Amino acid sequence: MKKIWIAAGLACALTLAGCGGGDKPAPKSDAAATPAAGGAGAVPDEANGATITGKVIFDGTKPAPKTLDMSAVPACMNAHKTPAKSEEVVVNDNGTVKNAFVWIKSGLPANTTWQVPSTAVTLTQEGCMYTPHVIGVMAGQNVDIKNADPTNHNIHPMPANNPDFNQSQPPGSGDIDHSFAREEVLVPVKCNIHPWMRAYIGVVSNPFFAVTGDDGTFTIKGLPPGTYTIEVVHEKYGPQDQQITVGAKDSKTQDFTIKG
Amino acid sequence: MCALALVAAGGLATSNDAALSVPDWPLSLGRLVPPLEGGIRYEFAHRVLAALVALLAGVQAFRTQARELRRWMRALAWWTLGAVLAQAVLGGVLVKLVDPKVLAIAHASLAQICFGLTVAVAAGHYPIHIAGKSLAPRLAVAALFVQTVLGAAVRHNAIGLASHIAGAIVAAAVVMWASMAILMQYMDDDKMRRPAVILLSLTAAQIFSGFAAYTAGAVTADAPQPMPLMIWATVAHVVVGALVFGAAIMLAMSVGNSR
Numbered sequence: 001m002k003k004i005w006i007a008a009g010l011a012c013a014l015t016l017a018g019c020g021g022g023d024k025p026a027p028k029s030d031a032a033a034t035p036a037a038g039g040a041g042a043v044p045d046e047a048n049g050a051t052i053t054g055k056v057i058f059d060g061t062k063p064a065p066k067t068l069d070m071s072a073v074p075a076c077m078n079a080h081k082t083p084a085k086s087e088e089v090v091v092n093d094n095g096t097v098k099n100a101f102v103w104i105k106s107g108l109p110a111n112t113t114w115q116v117p118s119t120a121v122t123l124t125q126e127g128c129m130y131t132p133h134v135i136g137v138m139a140g141q142n143v144d145i146k147n148a149d150p151t152n153h154n155i156h157p158m159p160a161n162n163p164d165f166n167q168s169q170p171p172g173s174g175d176i177d178h179s180f181a182r183e184e185v186l187v188p189v190k191c192n193i194h195p196w197m198r199a200y201i202g203v204v205s206n207p208f209f210a211v212t213g214d215d216g217t218f219t220i221k222g223l224p225p226g227t228y229t230i231e232v233v234h235e236k237y238g239p240q241d242q243q244i245t246v247g248a249k250d251s252k253t254q255d256f257t258i259k260g
Numbered sequence: 261m262c263a264l265a266l267v268a269a270g271g272l273a274t275s276n277d278a279a280l281s282v283p284d285w286p287l288s289l290g291r292l293v294p295p296l297e298g299g300i301r302y303e304f305a306h307r308v309l310a311a312l313v314a315l316l317a318g319v320q321a322f323r324t325q326a327r328e329l330r331r332w333m334r335a336l337a338w339w340t341l342g343a344v345l346a347q348a349v350l351g352g353v354l355v356k357l358v359d360p361k362v363l364a365i366a367h368a369s370l371a372q373i374c375f376g377l378t379v380a381v382a383a384g385h386y387p388i389h390i391a392g393k394s395l396a397p398r399l400a401v402a403a404l405f406v407q408t409v410l411g412a413a414v415r416h417n418a419i420g421l422a423s424h425i426a427g428a429i430v431a432a433a434v435v436m437w438a439s440m441a442i443l444m445q446y447m448d449d450d451k452m453r454r455p456a457v458i459l460l461s462l463t464a465a466q467i468f469s470g471f472a473a474y475t476a477g478a479v480t481a482d483a484p485q486p487m488p489l490m491i492w493a494t495v496a497h498v499v500v501g502a503l504v505f506g507a508a509i510m511l512a513m514s515v516g517n518s519r
Contacts, residue, residue: 073297151297166283166359170289198484
């Protein structure tokens with residue numbers, strides 16, 4: 001009997017130990033990989049560096065966008081005049097791919113630390129959708145997360161190489177700032193309250209990245225001369241690499257083709 | 261019944277990808293009752309049922325302590341309460357640590373243990389005495405628990421489906437071994453056959469529901485959000501799995517039971 005009471009007491013103590021709010025874990029930081037935002041570091045030399053432009057082309061039948069079922073949350077459904085569509089695969093009218101993340105994966109000078117911008121990249125929850133669907137940030141750069149909806153959201157990135165994070169954001173509350181300490185392409189972001197919500201964050205240790213838009217093109221400026229691996233990553237179709245060599249003030253084109 | 265409803269609620273929370281819709285614990289979005297929208301409904305219902313089950317387990321433990329003469333029954337009731345409380349704390353830790361796979365699997369596995377203990381206490385109040393060897397029924401309980409752990413691992417993407425299918429074959433074989441002996445021994449006695457018939461029937465239903473859950477998942481794999489077909493097929497599989505486990509415990513407690 002005595003043992004049972006001791007066990008019950010331990011269980012209660014454990015329960016009380018669990019009390020408290022949803023503290024987010026402090027992200028680990030590796031000083032060598034994550035210079036402080038706005039601190040010292042190299043910046044792209046757009047005047048003398050090379051520029052790579054290109055487009056991401058879709059090869060195949062243009063997939064029909066899937067309709068999202070927001071009926072469980074009227075506040076979300078009412079925010080759209082027509083039913084919202086999934087942004088998993090968006091093929092533009094010109095046959096290019098929107099929301100493809102393009103970055104310089106390797107080839108940059110090994111001993112260069114790139115300056116992390118002090119300005120944040122904004123990710124907005126509006127109409128129970130993330131805008132933009134894909135963003136790029138440098139490791140250590142803030143993502144400024146806004147809730148523009150009259151409903152609760154929870155911000156739940158699911159990184160593989162960075163600490164986990166999950167925080168609620170009530171309507172009308174302030175912005176949430178979060179940064180990722182380590183490079184990771186792509187970090188999925190979801191909301192567990194609205195399971196159709198998806199965004200992706202490309203976290204890169206250099207400033208040479210871009211996301212394709214409505215015209216399917218990308219531009220990366222200020223690259224030092226050298227030979228690089230340039231990669232396009234799509235949330236459904238995965239990564240694709242190409243090699244490219246640029247000289248000072250070069251302007252080169254590198255297209256990618258994604259097979260549907 | 262409440263314990264089974266709690267298992268279903270947990271399955272709904274997982275299948276709707278809502279387990280982390282409430283990032284804090286033990287409060288819910290800083291309140292006792294959060295806004296019941298979207299996935300929050302599933303997670304909060306799960307927490308409410310968990311509190312109810314804990315309360316009932318506490319009442320059961322104290323009542324059994326006061327009224328039950330059999331020492332093993334008193335211990336079983338307290339173990340049930342302890343397991344339910346540990347499960348609640350584990351759920352809270354899961355939320356705080358943002359659902360690491362190992363803890364999610366542990367939470368699902370401990371849920372099965374909690375349900376099994378609840379069934380054991382209930383079965384202890386209505387003992388059935390079936391002559392026979394208890395090894396096979398006890399092995400059936402063990403095999404079904406291992407299958408639960410494998411199923412949880414699959415559900416949380418820790419392992420592939422092959423292990424769970426292999427486990428199903430082994431568990432089904434052990435269940436048949438345990439049940440057929442009883443059925444052959446008591447061919448004309450429905451009362452004695454009943455626990456084995458129930459176990460076999462539920463096992464068959466579980467195999468069918470597993471196939472249905474797999475098919476529903478495959479058919480809706482490309483959907484942008486969890487689809488009702490997949491949700492309900494998977495939750496049914498989880499609930500029937502709990503019932504199978506409970507039925508195996510009842511059979512194991514009945515066979516060779518001289519108490």
